[in-house]
Amino acid sequence: MMLGKVERTTSFMADFVEKCGGYAVVDGGFATELERHGADLNDPLWSAKCLVSSPHLIRRVHLDYLDAGANIIISGSYQATIQGFEAKGFSREEAEALLKKSVELAYEAREIYYDRCAKDSWDFVESGRSTRRPILVAASVGSYGAYLADGSEYSGNYGDAVTLEKLKDFHRRRVQILANSGADLIAFETTPNKLEAKAYAELLEEEGIDIPAWFSFTSKDGINVVSGDSILECASIADSCKQVVAVGINCTPPRFIHSLVSSIRKVSSKPVVIYPNSGETYDAVSKQWIRSNGVVDEDFVSYVEKWQEAGASLFGGCCRTTPNTIRAISKALSEKFSVNNN
Ligand SMILES: C[S+](C)CC[C@H](N)C(=O)O
Ligand SMILES: N[C@@H](CCS)C(=O)O
């Protein structure tokens, strides 16, 4: 029986996770990895600056995460907005082309990775046919707060002037472009409040966006999202949206993840995606990370197993995590799952 679009969307991520072996690995910090390679992100465009200045570096970071075992790579469009590019003097057409380019770079990295695997015969061979590791390209959409470039995605306080309609209008064209860019899904990331989650949900519906999406929130206490809105309410908004195929948490210190996964599971049976940051704190003025109790890769790994037991099924890292973090996550989960399957 042929499934309709809605049924296909509903099971899209659960099917993907199953195809990956029961869990999926998401990539790690993208912008901070560009920085580790020498990029200067002290700019209102933050990582989106590299779409203009160093696309080769973007491709390289995507490839490094694929080499580390990622099943999902997230494009460099987090802070790439038409409004942000226009403020820098780009035309509307140039801004739209840069958005598309963010997804194309991720696709190119995937092609290079697959070609390399085929040449090196690294792929798993089954019944005489090689099967390729399933890999999706997610188009990143950062919040309105990310565009403000003042760290507002970690407060979620946009003030009374920022209404639901304003947020929808702010995101509308970018979401349309990314939905038609060839990306496999849209990753709404580091979402700081329930108003923006509502704006995304209404936008997906109003614009008839027909690729899947995930909504991922950020928290600094393990109970609420950063604005103080309840994670239960935010996850419920995501759960009610038929285009949403996973709900989760990103760019949040690892120590808060477990309770957040449990809360999300209370209101949604959609796959849960988690990709915490290193536990360090971002200073939006200097655009630098302040060491607090950052989590080393080995610690991360011991947490991941608990998050999986709490009900998450997609795991990666956000700011200040690296390909080593992702390699460690991938190894820990593959060992856990191979023990369980024996
Ligand atoms: C997720 S935060 C570290 C992104 C950067 C922020 N929007 C800024 O421009 O300062
Ligand atoms: N995908 C983005 C999220 C920033 S919070 C990045 O990794 O740079």
Ligand SMILES: [Zn+2]
């Ligand atoms: Zn982050």
